[in-house]
Amino acid sequence: MSDNKYLMEMKGLKTYFKVRGGVVKAVDDVSLNLKPGQTLGLVGESGCGKSVTASTIMGLIPSPPGEVAGGEIIFEGRDLLKLPESKMKKIRGNKISMIFQEPMTSLNPVFTVGDQVGEVLRLHRRLSRKETRDQVVEAFKMVGIPAPESRIKDYPHQMSGGMRQRVMIAMALACRPRLMIADEPTTALDVTIQAQIIDLMNKLKEEIGAAILFITHDLGVIAEISQHVAVMYAGKVMEYTDVNRMFAEPKHPYTVGLLSSIPVMGRTHPGNRLTTIKGVVPSLFSLPKGCLFSDRCSDAFEECHKTQPPLVDLGNNHTVRCLKYV
Amino acid sequence: MGLVNLFYKNPEDRHPFFDQIEKLYKNKTGMAGLILITIFIVVAALAPWLSPYDPIENSLYDQLKPPVFLEGGTMKNILGTDDLGRDILSRLIHGARVSLAVGLVSVGIAFIFGSFLGAIAGFFKGWLDQLIMRIMDIILAFPHILLAIVIVAYAGPGLRNAMIAIGIINIPRFARIVRASVLEEYEKDYVLAARAVGASNGRIIFNAIFPNCLAPIIVQASLGFGAAILDAAGLSFLGLGAQPPMAEWGAMIAMGRSMILRAWWVMTFPGVAIFLGVLGFNLLGDGLRDALDPRLRD
Numbered sequence: 001m002s003d004n005k006y007l008m009e010m011k012g013l014k015t016y017f018k019v020r021g022g023v024v025k026a027v028d029d030v031s032l033n034l035k036p037g038q039t040l041g042l043v044g045e046s047g048c049g050k051s052v053t054a055s056t057i058m059g060l061i062p063s064p065p066g067e068v069a070g071g072e073i074i075f076e077g078r079d080l081l082k083l084p085e086s087k088m089k090k091i092r093g094n095k096i097s098m099i100f101q102e103p104m105t106s107l108n109p110v111f112t113v114g115d116q117v118g119e120v121l122r123l124h125r126r127l128s129r130k131e132t133r134d135q136v137v138e139a140f141k142m143v144g145i146p147a148p149e150s151r152i153k154d155y156p157h158q159m160s161g162g163m164r165q166r167v168m169i170a171m172a173l174a175c176r177p178r179l180m181i182a183d184e185p186t187t188a189l190d191v192t193i194q195a196q197i198i199d200l201m202n203k204l205k206e207e208i209g210a211a212i213l214f215i216t217h218d219l220g221v222i223a224e225i226s227q228h229v230a231v232m233y234a235g236k237v238m239e240y241t242d243v244n245r246m247f248a249e250p251k252h253p254y255t256v257g258l259l260s261s262i263p264v265m266g267r268t269h270p271g272n273r274l275t276t277i278k279g280v281v282p283s284l285f286s287l288p289k290g291c292l293f294s295d296r297c298s299d300a301f302e303e304c305h306k307t308q309p310p311l312v313d314l315g316n317n318h319t320v321r322c323l324k325y326v
Numbered sequence: 327m328g329l330v331n332l333f334y335k336n337p338e339d340r341h342p343f344f345d346q347i348e349k350l351y352k353n354k355t356g357m358a359g360l361i362l363i364t365i366f367i368v369v370a371a372l373a374p375w376l377s378p379y380d381p382i383e384n385s386l387y388d389q390l391k392p393p394v395f396l397e398g399g400t401m402k403n404i405l406g407t408d409d410l411g412r413d414i415l416s417r418l419i420h421g422a423r424v425s426l427a428v429g430l431v432s433v434g435i436a437f438i439f440g441s442f443l444g445a446i447a448g449f450f451k452g453w454l455d456q457l458i459m460r461i462m463d464i465i466l467a468f469p470h471i472l473l474a475i476v477i478v479a480y481a482g483p484g485l486r487n488a489m490i491a492i493g494i495i496n497i498p499r500f501a502r503i504v505r506a507s508v509l510e511e512y513e514k515d516y517v518l519a520a521r522a523v524g525a526s527n528g529r530i531i532f533n534a535i536f537p538n539c540l541a542p543i544i545v546q547a548s549l550g551f552g553a554a555i556l557d558a559a560g561l562s563f564l565g566l567g568a569q570p571p572m573a574e575w576g577a578m579i580a581m582g583r584s585m586i587l588r589a590w591w592v593m594t595f596p597g598v599a600i601f602l603g604v605l606g607f608n609l610l611g612d613g614l615r616d617a618l619d620p621r622l623r624d
Contacts, residue, residue, distance in 0.1 A: 060521055089526060091524070093524035093525075097522065098522040100522075105516065107519070108516040108520070108534055109538065110537045119523065123523060123524050123529075171523065
């Protein structure tokens with residue numbers, strides 16, 4: 001595969017939810033690209049459409065009420081949105097896998113963890129019992145679970161949160177997928193375990209050469225793991241750039257706001273208030289007419305409340321959705 | 327208990343099954359039920375060796391002999407004889423076989439069909455759910471013994487049809503319980519995770535969700551076992567179930583009822599047998615409910 005060939009190309013994806021009281025545009029005109037071996041961070045507040053984007057790639061949008069209203073997701077030359085369910089089933093867990101936020105509830109309580117990792121292999125590979133078991137042990141070794149031969153016989157309740165997340169990761173990489181979607185995999189874990197899981201994912205990405213779409217609201221995690229970042233707000237991508245540039249010279253007022261909201265040890269003193277972005281996320285039922293962020297933006301001028309800003313290309317693969325840069 | 331702990335140094339490493347066994351073990355009434363049922367099953371299994379006489383062999387010289395503890399009773403017929411001179415103890419022992427078969431077959435029918443219908447109703451929701459559950463509601467709307475009578479009257483009297491009828495009338499109970507559990511489990515993350523690894527709907531329902539719904543169904547199966555025995559006895563009492571000369575507890579009561587003043591033992595002992603059998607399953611059912619319900623964990 002040549003260097004500039006994309007593994008996944010998402011163009012103008014629109015995922016809407018038709019509910020009583022109107023249409024919620026959970027994902028509206030989102031375009032993302034991923035090259036093999038790359039990690040793309042997707043950041044944003046709760047409810048900005050990060051997880052819906054991930055579910056849409058997996059074809060797991062509950063329908064109704066959800067529906068894909070437009071766009072395409074080209075993965076290895078095929079549009080995932082046009083594939084029939086039977087073909088999608090063969091891709092899920094095999095070519096594209098997903099790691100969930102809650103390791104405590106994402107494992108089935110009545111089966112051993114070894115069985116559950118083996119299930120993925122049973123679904124996608126024709127292997128003997130022995131081969132399946134060996135591969136499960138191999139996967140457990142890769143994710144750093146000590147004594148894998150005995151741990152595969154454990155039930156989920158016998159494992160800690162960090163161990164369970166490792167099992168989830170083992171499940172996700174069992175079939176050596178091309179793309180791993182990690183939906184806030186570290187949010188439910190404490191900080192030391194978070195660091196271990198991030199190191200692990202970085203290491204595994206190298207080993208199996210997969211791309212990762214990493215969803216989080218934690219900018220610190222983004223800095224650790226990804227090469228590119230897309231900042232989402234109210235269903236739209238506000239800024240897309242590489243990770244160093246985002247931290248060094250953020251362009252969109254929302255990104256700037258997010259970065260300045262992070263408390264820095266030593267710089268925040270008792271009594272000082274943390275910097276915040278004023279206001280709240282607009283209701284997806286009644287979005288502002290102009291820029292979605294205009295009501296909360298400190299740099300907003302009159303035009304911002306009237307027209308929706310286009311994506312502005314600043315060069316160097318840096319795009320921003322803001323009228324300031326038009 | 328101690329025995330189970332022997333194999334595991336760390337209680338955390340035990341299969342939850344052992345915790346549940348242990349809880350059942352500590353539950354006195356549940357254990358009483360389990361003991362009653364064990365006796366019941368052993369008696370049924372060993373009936374030909376345990377019973378002193380052939381259960382359907384007439385003996386015209388021994389009609390209506392009283393049990394051993396009454397005046398005129400002998401050790402020859404410990405629980406006395408009926409109006410055809412058949413040994414009541416032997417008939418009771420063989421009747422245990424019939425009751426066990428009734429319980430297994432009818433609960434089996436109700437379990438398999440009820441679980442299947444309930445699971446797909448709860449999983450697919452929508453019109454399929456509406457259709458299945460409204461049919462279940464219709465079945466439930468009839469007094470259940472009446473419906474069983476209708477089915478047997480249509481299909482013809484006999485033990486086999488009685489078992490099928492009792493199975494059918496119990497389908498809605500299982501369907502409702504399974505549907506409720508499936509609706510609850512459906513929302514859990516592991517279902518989404520199963521989807522995300524490419525599992526098909528059938529696999530998700532029966533391989534991922536269903537095992538998580540087993541606890542309430544096991545309780546219902548145990549309680550249903552007792553109810554099925556009682557219903558079968560009722561149908562046989564009405565002459566729609568087991569046909570003479572088969573040794574069936576309900577049929578024995580029906581036969582003995584005309585003689586209650588002259589020979590009370592003919593219908594009393596089968597009544598006691600039914601009572602103990604049903605009591606055993608109900609006590610075990612309650613004990614299992616306490617042991618399996620995670621909300622009641624201490």
